[in-house]
Each structure stands twice: as structure tokens, then as C-alpha cells.
Amino acid sequence: MADVVELCAQLIRFDTTNRGHGDAEGEREAAEFVAGVLSDAGIEPKVLESAPRRASVLARVPGTDPTLPPLLVHGHLDVVPADAADWSVPPFAGEVHDGYLWGRGAVDMKDFCAMVLSLVADGLRPRRELVLAFVADEEDRGEWGAHWLATEHREFFEGCAAAISETGAYTFHVPTADGRTVRLYPVATAERGTAHLRLTARGRAGHGSRRNDENAVVRLVNAMHRIAAHEWPVVLTPAVEAFLLRAGKALGVPVDLSDVDGTLAGLGPAVSLVENTIRNSSTPTMLDAGYKVNVIPSVAQGQVDVRVLPGTEEDLLATLDSLLGPGVEREFVAHQPPVQAPVDSPWFEAMAAALRAEDPEAVVVPFCMGGGTDAKAFDQLGIDCYGFAPLWVPEGFAYSTMAHGVDERVPVEGLRFGKRVLGHLLSSV
Structure with missing residues (x-):
């Protein structure tokens, strides 16, 4: 079994800082690592550069039912800057402490990329073909990543009926007036335009x-x-x-x-x-x-x-x-432009079922993201885009402050939970 925690740690150790305006580093090295994991699993990857060293990876994982349209699974390899002087641990060391994996990109979004790679490395047999995209430049405007791919390599995404990526399907603990704690799992079915x-x-x-x-x-x-x-x-x-x-x-x-x-x-x-x-x-x-x-x-x-x-x-x-x-x-x-996918759809129901398979008390709800993701590029190809990057988050953990924050970290058990949930979805949808 491929260890999702170690894969995520290895991804974090690639400093893929994106400062914006074309100033980025490390994307090529991270893309080559991803391509190597896929190749070792018998999947043939394509490493594509939109500009020197601005690299993304595309691949296909065959499904057991070739009559079904493919599902796009995409994640970004770049991260926002991190000032090591502000951190409790080196931001690109990928260290595990106190049950958490620490580092820039741990929750945005090398955790999801690691889950996908780990499943493929384990020999995942999805029900439908998966189109995988590990992309550059999401942390700026996506012009060297998802938007470039959607324009210059549009044919690779032909026929994809839906897509999953950040942000959504994480545990959100809510205390109630009658003393209960409800575990919401928000799945993004829309996002505001920019x-x-x-x-x-x-x-x-x-x-x-x-x-x-x-x-x-x-x-x-x-x-x-x-x-x-x-x-x-x-x-x-x-x-x-x-x-x-x-x-x-x-x-x-x-x-x-x-x-x-x-x-x-x-x-x-x-x-x-x-x-x-x-x-x-x-x-x-x-x-x-x-x-x-x-x-x-x-x-x-x-x-x-x-x-x-x-x-x-x-x-x-x-x-x-x-x-x-x-x-x-x-x-x-x-x-x-804004992104909007159907709320009441077989895709959403399958995501809810995958979460309940690991947490029977999960209350899965749609929500609209206030910001934006690479879904804006793929939505323009007619693909219904959902924010579904499953993660178990313990009560009291300030998850909302992690992305782009100091001391970004992800629960080790949360990563393993997310991999299992993602496996349920990709095996059944």
C-alpha cells in the first residue's frame, strides 16, 4: 500500500512557491515526481510545459466500464509563499509532529494530490475512466496551468462529464442548542466569479x-x-x-x-x-x-x-x-465567470454516499465558494465542477486558517480518511 502521508510529505518537500506574475519555482520538479509515481503504477503520464519550467501532468486511468463518460480529477502543485521565520517548523520539510503533517501546501492542496497518487499507486480500478490533471499556476491566475491546458489541450478533456478538486468535503463541527455536535461536510457545487x-x-x-x-x-x-x-x-x-x-x-x-x-x-x-x-x-x-x-x-x-x-x-x-x-x-x-454545477445530481449523491461510508453521521451539504479555483477553467469546457477533496478534521482544529496561513498542517488520520473516501467515490461513481 502506498502511504498517503509519505507521498504528501514528499510533495511538500518540493518548494513550488508561486509569487505571481510569472515568478514561480519547483513546478517542473514536482511534476516529474508525480509523473514518476504514475509511471511506476503503469499509467502513462504527459508532462507539459506552458512556459519554461511551468509544468503540468496529464494522465488517464482506465475504468472498468468504458461506456461511462470520464471523470476529471484535478489538483494544483504550486503553493503560495511561506516565510520560514514565521513558522514553528521549516515550511518545506514535510515533517510529522503531534499527529499532523506540517508544511506549505499540506491542505492547499498537496493533500488531495497525494490521495489521488496513493490510490493509483495501490492499483485503483475506477468504475469510469479518470482524467488526471496535476497543474501549475493555480495560486496566481492559472494562465500557465489550467487555463492554458483547457485552451491548448482541450481535446484531452473531451467527454468529461464532471470534475472534482478543491475545496470541500472536510469535517465542519457545529455545536447545536440541544447539546449535540453535528458534522457537516460542505461540498462545493458553485463558486463566485472574479x-x-x-x-x-x-x-x-x-x-x-x-x-x-x-x-x-x-x-x-x-x-x-x-x-x-x-x-x-x-x-x-x-x-x-x-x-x-x-x-x-x-x-x-x-x-x-x-x-x-x-x-x-x-x-x-x-x-x-x-x-x-x-x-x-x-x-x-x-x-x-x-x-x-x-x-x-x-x-x-x-x-x-x-x-x-x-x-x-x-x-x-x-x-x-x-x-x-x-x-x-x-x-x-x-x-x-462564476461556476455552478447541479446540486441535486447523481454526482453529488455519490459524493455524499462516499463520505457516509466512512462517517455514517456525516451531513453532506452543498455550498458556494466565495473565492475561486481552477474549476473556472474546466467549467468553460462544459464540465460540471465540484469541490470534493475529502478530509477528516478533528473538532477544535482551525482548518479555515490553514490554507495560505502560517504553520499550515493536515491531520495524519485526516489524510488516511480522505484517501478512503476518495477510493469509495472513484470505485463506485
């Missing part, structure tokens, strides 16, 4: 001591303030509505879909799974203006992180345009 905007305000340059009613900085600041202060309306997507109804029932919380904010107040810790996805959001994050304190510049710029729920983009952009005011224009810095 519409990062650059605002450019133009005006009349002049001396800082003189009145100027066409001050570009003032125009930009006022536009940013209006955007930040705007209260976006509640929009219940299928994933969010289903989450509220199913989680509310499991927790014994009355659900009033006409008063979502009131309903959220009764969900306790589970509110963190939904509070950011009942509305669109627009958050000012960057400002750039001026070159001398006594000079009013003619141009001022800022950036806004806009996240878009499925089916709302046209109205959202029209509202933003009305908030900009005179002399201010917008353009996209990054633009990726």
Missing part, C-alpha cells in the same frame, strides 16, 4: 494649494467610497439555498428564506460557510495616485476586488457603473 477592476479617474492637474473641482484623486476616492458603502442585495443561488435548508434542518435552526440575515444569526459557526456568498461583493484594495504632495495629478487609479454570484454579473456591472461618477472609468484586470 471581476477584478481597475478604476481610472481623470481630471485637471494643478497646484495643491488651489481650488480644483476636477481633482482626479477626489474623484477616485469618492468612487471608491460609494463602491465600498454600497449594500448589495441578497441573491439566493441554488447552492446557497440548499445549504441553508439542509444545514438548518440538521442543526435544528428555523430557516426563513425571506429573512436570510436573520437565519444566518442562528447557524452558529456554520455561518462562515455561507455569509460571504449570499451577496456579491466589491472591496477596494489598491490605490495609486500622485507623485508630489503639492501637485494635483491628472490621473488617479485604484483596484477593486469584485466577486460575482452566478447569474448576476450584468446587473452588478450596471450598478458599479452608476457608482463610478463623472471622470472615472473601469476596466478588467482579471475576469473569470
